[in-house]
Amino acid sequence: MPAPFNYSIIGGRISVRAVAANIVCVSIAPDGHALAESLFVLPQADAREANVDAAGLRTAALRIARVGGGLQFADAGGAVFLTQAASSWSPADEALQVVQHFRADPAHALYGLGQYPGGAWDWRGREVLLAQSNQGVAVPCLVSTAGYGILWDSMALTRFASKGQGFRFETDCADGIRYYVVWGPDFDRIVAGFRQLTGAAPLFPRWAYGFWQSKERYVDRAELLDTACRFRELGFPIDALIQDWKYWGDKPWSCMEWDDKVFPDPEGMIRELHEPHHLRLMTTLWPVVGEGCALFEELKAAGELFEYPHWAQGHIYDAFSERGRAIYWKHVQRGLIDKGVDALWMDGTEPEFVSTHDPMDGVRACYAQRDTALGSWRRVLNGYSMFTARGVYEGQRTLNNGKRVFTLSRSGFAGQQRYAAASWSGDIAATWNVLREQVAAGLNFAAAGMPYWTTDIGGFFTTGLGARFPDGNRDPAYRELYVRWFQYGAFCPLFRSHGTNTAREPWHFGEPGSWAYDALLAAAQLRYRLLPYIYSLAWDVTSQGGTIMRPLAMDFRDDPVTYGIADQFMFGPAIMVCPVLAPMFHEPRREAEIVAADFLRTPAGEPGLIWRGYADEASDDAVFAKPVGELNGSWAGGPPPGLPFAGYRLRWDAELTVRDSGDYEFLLYGNDGRRMWFDDEPVIDAWQAQGMQTTTLRRTLAAGTKIRLRVEHLHRHGAAQMSLSWRRPGHAPKSELVPAERRVYLPAGCDWYDFHSGERHTGGQTLTVPTPISHIPLFVRAGSVLPLGPVVTQSDAQRGAPIELLVYPGADAAFALYEDDGDGYAYERGAYTTRAIRWSDATRTLSIHTPHQGLQGPSATIGVRLAGRLHTETLPLDANGAGAVTLR
Incomplete structure (x- = not known):
């Protein structure tokens, strides 16, 4: 292995080593300090192909040279894209406060860093505090449209600031500085580099990519089962119901026990959800455990509880402790998983010592605790969610019960994806402005390398925090907001409705045949038609480090117009989503x-x-x-x-x-x-x-x-x-309706098809498109193959069902269609099938070959259709899974 590139600076020493041709690790150790191993970056071997000499370090993709007391990063052709400028450190409470400055071309946008409220998109000229909160998720990964990414290796409180031609990271508690530079220049390669450093994301069960219904909360067994029955009677597509808190009744908070009065025989209830309703159940749990229950007493006896009392009359456990995680998992398994629960919803994982939307309130509450098993809270502040997700993931992986792990967590951190944990955007308010902000928040989360994210469709609060819909689902204005949010949610990586104040089941927004119900049904049915596409994208996430929800610049980096667009995004490589983010039909009622x-x-x-x-x-x-x-x-x-x-x-x-x-x-x-x-x-x-x-x-x-x-x-x-x-009488509304249309930018470099009308348009222009309440504007890139399944009411019904390949001509296209059993980990042993689909635009031929066929059971019938045509050609496959058809 080549030695690192090392040199001394005033008061310390810089070391640069390559861990891949396109990834380097930079460590700066002040005199008298040694950098400990990372708490979230996986061990990385040195790249074999790196060359080191007095001038610097070179790989096939990168050139790193010393410049004064810093470093200069260039691509293989010598074009400089980033400069490490001044590094500084000073004594802090328990270690060092460190600051690292960088210089970069200010013409390029900066994305990532996690998910935050407020609608911030491009971080140029902005500051952000990397700290966990109810609505904020800190992920220290930054991506530039110049073609590089930076992973800042710290779990401590960090401040990012960008100004002029530079930006900086400032961390409160460290022994030195360590960061990774990942060169793309394609965003997909950058994100794949983040996953190499922090771990691949396992595949969720297929049902997790369908629709899940939640609310705060189903009060008893009868309401939960009645809801399941109603969904199936109406034929509304759904795969899971979520049971929020209080299934433990009057027992201590999150004790992992069911109350016999309100949820008797939980095993029987869950079996009934599974069959005949074909629904899965997710249940909530918290890191705070109520006083007096068996879990609390065992954690207390082991010294695994923090001392700060929680509003739920309990204490938060030390998830940084291996012993604490083991005790916690034992009770999760006994009380939930062994009862048949299919997935876990881990709420308050910032952790929420205090209920607040101010990140610094949470920071101060953490600092007030005793040290964690891994040391001071100042060092591990942002990592709690990852460690508690680790505990339940590792526990479930030992069961071999035929179920894949799937966890939803209110917080997150780089590396949490390797524990099969997704995040959502917290307790947000039901306003049009918040809906607009969600789009940017989700895209920055994805740009930071985190693949799975969702939002409370309709906003958690319909009153308070700026939300003014006290009549909830009875209010036509809220129905319009909910429909538009639901349409957007159908194109998030995960599709979940949740909230308080008002019921969220679709029939509460109108009977079948009403405008709101029918629009919700259409969005859900489209999501399920797209499941073959979505599930294949999920496999790309797992196998290639891919990204489902994509900022436009991720695919159109050469078009600077896309840099500032945060209200459109790509959903996979083919579909551009243009959500409607303003009221158009129903004026909000006068404010309460x-x-x-x-x-x-x-x-x-x-x-x-x-x-x-x-x-x-x-x-x-x-x-x-x-x-x-x-x-x-x-x-x-x-x-x-x-x-x-x-x-x-x-x-x-x-x-x-x-x-x-x-x-x-x-x-x-x-x-x-x-x-x-x-x-x-x-x-x-x-x-x-x-x-x-x-x-x-x-x-x-x-x-x-x-x-x-x-x-x-x-x-x-x-x-x-x-x-x-x-x-009061005469208390007038303060909003104005806009026309039922929106402006959409079509990125340059390709043609685009309107998904609904089939009309073709040239890229590089802005269109004004109609926005009827019945659908969300969608455009498909020319040179795409879109696999569609039939309309079904639950994801398992698509197994072996016919698949239609919808071809959008105008350029060559390729897509990898993925199939497996939908649950369990047989796919890790090769029990899956991938079909390589290629479209030749010159010959008008679509061909399929099957590079991996390890799936047992029926294969779907495959049809092929050109966009804008009604006629479908059947594409027969031979014994090797190959075939071709020419479309004229």
């Missing part, structure tokens, strides 16, 4: 607002309400009584002062004065028990256990009316939230 103190008076005549807290449901002795300005509270981080974690009651009293005559809508939002009285008359009575809901009360009132208002809340378990808002 929290009832302000100006309209309320306490018994003492002061503005606002009197708020009282009681330790239990029956008590008349208030633990506290104090004035508040409005009824708008959230107790996710713990109960109000002086109250227990569960079982407490809250009460608000005031006199409400109505100033204008007309129709009023009162909206009481919260979870668990809620009651409201007007002048001692009960007007809302919803005292049962329930998830977050909005109850609407309508009254016609005269100006000057005074109402004795009383509201009560009974909190049973977990996080709590309560608010009282209203819509």
Whole structure:
């Protein structure tokens, strides 16, 4: 093996070694410090073909030379694409704070670094804090349209900043600097390099690429099974239901046990989901474990719990500890996997010591804990999610139960993909602006090398955090937003509906035949028709380090117009997706607002309400009584002062004065028990256990009316939230509708086909396209072969079904069609079939050969059709899986 390229700088030493022809590792060790092994980059052997001399290091793809105290990176032809500039370090609390500056051409866009709220796309001229939060996922991988990527090797809190001709990484806790430069120049090769460094992504079960329905939450066994029945009765395509929290009933939080009262016989329930409904079940679990359960006691006895109390009346376990992971997994297996649960949804994996959307709140909470099994939180801050995913992955892989591991995690990190874990974008609000931001967030996550991502279709909150749809699925304006989000979700790598406040099952948006229901059905059916294409892309992710959701610059790097486009993307190599991101048909209703103190008076005549807290449901002795300005509270981080974690009651009293005559809508939002009285008359009575809901009360009132208002809340378990808002007469809307069309840029270098009309267009131009509510604008690149399956209601039904190859002429095309058993790990032993499909545009011939045929069972019938034609030709294959057909 060649020796690394080493040289001394003031106060330290630089070492450069090649781990592949296109990947180099740069380490900078300050005097007196030695760099420890990476906590997430896999061990990498030195590349054999590297040459090192006094001038620098050379491979077949790269030239690295010393420039002053830094380095210059060039391609094989000598063209410089990146310069390592000043490196610096200074003492920090426990180690060093390090800063690495780079110089690069400012004309090139910078993507990646994970997923963040706010809509940031190109990181040029921007700063971002790499820290985990409810809506943020830190992934220290950066990609440039100049053709290179950088993996910053640190789990610690890191700040990225770009300005002018340079950018920098700054990390709070390190022994030195280590980063990897990956040369493409194609983005696919860069991402494949990230996967070489951090691990390949195993293949999910085929059903995971279908549709999954979730909400916060199914309250009992009957509701879950009734939902399964309704989906199958309607014939709406679906593969999985998700059971959110509280399946453990009144037992401690996330104890990995089912409550016999609300979910009796979980094994029988799951068998019924499996057969006859052909549905899988995913269940939620948290790293926080409630006090008093067997899992808590075992972790406590082993010293594997952090000391900071959680709002769920429990403590978070140390996932950095091998022993802690083993104990946690033992109870996951016993309580969930052995009962038949098919997949795990790991919530709050930042980890969520406090419920907050401010990343620094979470950082400070982590720093307040004892050290982890791997040392200080300052060193391992961003890696918790990866280690807890590792525990459940390694545990499940020992079972050999015929199921592939599939985990959904609210957080993520580079390397987490090797543990079969996907991420989603957290508890987001249902607004059009947030929907627009999701597109950029998902694309940057993909550009950072993370293959699987999804979003809460429809937004998690329909009220609060800027969301103003208290009527939820009854509101035509929300139905329009939900339809557009659902259409976008059908072209995310994973396709999942979830949220609180309002039911998310499709029939709640209208009966079959209504505009909203039919649009949802069409999007789901298209997703299932595309499953042969999607599943083949998933194999490319696993086998080649591929990417499903792709920024336009990933495929059209030579077209600078694409650099700034974050509202269109490629879905695989063929389909360009152009989601509709603005309302066009239904104007949002006038905004609801929290009832302000100006309209309320306490018994003492002061503005606002009197708020009282009681330790239990029956008590008349208030633990506290104090004035508040409005009824708008959230107790996710713990109960109000002086109250227990569960079982407490809250009460608000005031006199409400109505100033204008007309129709009023009162909206009481919260979870668990809620009651409201007007002048001692009960007007809302919803005292049962329930998830977050909005109850609407309508009254016609005269100006000057005074109402004795009383509201009560009974909190049973977990996080709590309560608010009282209203819509007053004359409170006008603040939005305007736009025409039912959108502008779409067609990247240069190829022609494009409108997927819906078949019309062909030249690339390099901007079109204005219609956007009926019935579909999402889609374009297919000329020189594509798109494999389609039949419309089915669940993914297994496509096994052995006819496949249609839809050919889009205009250039030569190639596609690798992949098939396997759909679950289990036989594919790792060669039990799969790949068919190499090629289209010759000159001869108008489509040919197939089968380079690997290890799948037992029936093969699908294959038909071939040209885009825009109705006639389909049958393509017979011989015993070797080869055949050809000419289309005229």
